[in-house]
Amino acid sequence: MLSGAIAGDVFTSPPTGSISAAIRTMDRAGAAAVLLIVKNYTGDRLNFGLALEETKVEGISVEMVVVADDCAFTTKKKTGRRGLCGTVLIHKMAGAMSEMGKSLDEIVERLKIILSxxxxxxxxxxxxxxxxxxxxxxxxxxxxxxxxxxxxxxxxxxxxxxxxxxxxxxxxxxxxxxxxxxxxxxxxxxxxxxxxxxxxxxxxxxxxxxxxxxxxxxxxxxxxxxxxxxxxxxxxxxxxxxxxxxxxxxxxxxxxxxSHTSAPGWATVAKHRLVRKCRSLNVPYLEPENTDTPPGSGPFVDKARSVLDMISTTLLQMEEELNELDREAGDGDCGTTHARAAEAIKNLLTSGAVPGNGHQLLLCLGRIIREHMGGTSGALYSISLIAAAQNLKDNNNPSAWAAAFNSGIEAMKRYGGAEPGDRTMLDSLAAAADELRKMTDEGGNELQVLAEALQKAAAAAEATKDMIAKVGRASYITSTQLTRPDPGAVAGAAILKAILTALEQPTPEVQE
The missing domain is CATH 3.30.1180.20 (Dihydroxyacetone kinase; domain 2)
Known part of the structure; x- marks a missing residue:
């Protein structure tokens, strides 16, 4: 029925790296092409979409169909209908067509008709x-x-x-x-x-x-x-x-x-006899690509280590607070998701492999977040960091960092589909971006501007409690049930506060 499946953490989209690895495994096992069957949730669309684009560049023939079969909503949702149990029928029919030797284009075309x-x-x-x-x-x-x-x-x-x-x-x-x-x-x-x-x-x-x-x-x-x-x-x-x-x-x-399948979870009906048989693929172990960035040293690295340590410590301390906020609007794992990212950053600090410039640092963090955080937040943070890094190729001046922050916000909006006012992490981050545009390379106003950006971000995060969610899982919940701030927006403001706190310290002190 399916040749491969990628598991994320509970109720969390798997990280892009795992998806890409599965696609490559299918390709090396001799697949003529690879079809990704994805349920319509933002994190899944982002992570599977990123893996699709990544492996297409490598010459692998891969396509994606998104299942959106929810019939609960009386009005149109910006994020569309959720993918639910109808997905298993798509699995079964796609698998059957593959066994018949249908081409990838033929399968995708037929599935699009079935989805309607x-x-x-x-x-x-x-x-x-x-x-x-x-x-x-x-x-x-x-x-x-x-x-x-x-x-x-x-x-x-x-x-x-x-x-x-x-x-x-x-x-x-x-x-x-x-x-x-x-x-x-x-x-x-x-x-x-x-x-x-x-x-x-x-x-x-x-x-x-x-x-x-x-x-x-x-x-x-x-x-x-x-x-x-x-x-x-x-x-x-x-x-x-x-x-x-x-x-x-x-x-x-x-x-x-x-059509016959040996998948043990497929139900029997009048014509069916369940065959409990498993078939494994003889695929050689593939060493992961080496994506380590050479470590640096000096004042930049010392300050970067201080900032990253403060961010990761803050997120670990806020794990239960963010989970509690998320239980009102989602599946209650926002804090856990951010804690996974924090632990991965702690591991980077312990390894001593912090890059020596902003461009490489953000690329490194983007890869770490992509591999370890998972979920919608993980994909958005990763996309944002990678987009932001392009502004820091030539210098690490304050204005370049402000431009990088803004580029990251724009990438989040472009790929995530949200805008300020939709009750997401973008509300606090976009408010900060507006203030950070005042950053200059002369006058040493960096900390003052960052402090003002933090105030705007904190106020914007608090204001989300009065907003109607327009994207994400919270958009499926009646607005009267949403009485507390959005957890993603709160986390964004907390990260900015951690950055400011670390930058205000005259001497970085990192515990390993």
Whole structure:
């Protein structure tokens, strides 16, 4: 079904380096081409997109399809519909077409047609908890969450508990309501494929009750169910809930679904016999590319070490604070993600390999963040650092650093799709960038300007608590549920404060 899969941390996009390594592994194993199947989340699009561009430059034939099958939203979202359980059908059919010898272009063209005929929506009785953290949201014992995602984020509505038949009717009616922006049109006589998916915490009994309700209701609407798959296909840890996926399918698409696979997680239906067999690829171990930058010495390196130590220490101390802020708006891992970056920076300091100029330092940090941080923040920070570095090729003057900061912000906006006011990390960073433009190479006003930029960044971060999220996972949550500042914006202001604190110290003192 799939030749390779790349795992990130829990609810976090894998780092670009891991994705690129998997693409290269497939290429060296003899693949004619590589297809990336990605769910529509910003971090996934960024990291997989960066890996795609990176490996295309190497001459590898690689393309990407993005699955966006969420039918929960009544209005159009800037970030689009989320990728949910319908992705497993795309996996199955893409794999079947590959086994038939179809070309990459043929597969991508057919999948784009299939994606337009696909819809999913979920509901739960209880949330999940990222390991080491509390529940991602709270439900009373008599409440259900409607239209949620697969990363622990809250849904579009909270309703009182009703019977399974009523729940399923509510979900299907919402999914197929033509007045909703993200609906899937289903009429009497349509031939569809149904997935009843366990989000992680339902018993087999409960799941089959839901399946029975779904089949009964669809048949009452004279919909022809060609295939019904029931099981745990795309879970959200231990979330006590289910999702329904509907897909219009013609004869050729049913043949793709019915084609044999040895994938042990694929469900059996009337024509199927599950073969529990694993096949491994005989691929030689590939040494990673050497991307180390020669270390430097002198005043610049001493000050850089002081700044990096202060940033990493600050982020490690703020881990739980940022996680707590993120539990309101996302999956509760913002602090953990930043802590991974901080630990990687600490390792750089310990290694003594801090580069001796700004250009190489930012490139080095960009690679470290890309490899170790992961998630949307990791991709955005990495893109920002690499873009910023270009301004420091010729000098390390204050005005060059201000221009570098601004270039990094512009790269974030270009690739991430957000703008100031969208309730993201950009709000604090862009506010600081506006102030940093006052930086000059004469007069020694660097610390004063940076202090004023920090004040603007802190105020902008605090102001995000009153904003409506327009991008990212927080955009899927009702604005009335968002009462605290955006964690990414808070982290951005904290990084600037750490930089200022370190630069104000007359003598750098780094603990190793």
């Amino acid at each position: 005929k696909l819809g999913t929506m979920g509901i739960c009785l209880s949330p999940c908890s990222v390991p080491g953290s509390g529940p991602t949201f709270h439900l009373e014992t008599d409440e259900m969450e409607l239209g949620l995602g697969i990363h622990g984020e809250a849904g579009i509505a909270r309703i009182k508990i009703i019977s399974a038949d009523e729940v399923i009717q509510k979900i299907i009616d919402h999914m197929t309501n033509p007045s909703n922006e993200s609906h899937l049109s289903v009429q009497a006589g349509d031939h569809i494929v149904l997935i009843v998916n366990n989000l992680g915490g339902l018993s087999c009994l409960e799941l089959n009750i839901v399946a029975n309700s779904a089949v009964k209701y669809l048949e009452s609407k004279e919909v022809i169910i060609e295939r019904a798959y029931i099981g745990s296909f795309m879970t959200a840890l231990e979330m006590g809930g289910t999702s329904l996926t509907l897909m219009h399918a013609d004869h050729e698409e049913l043949k793709l679904l019915d």
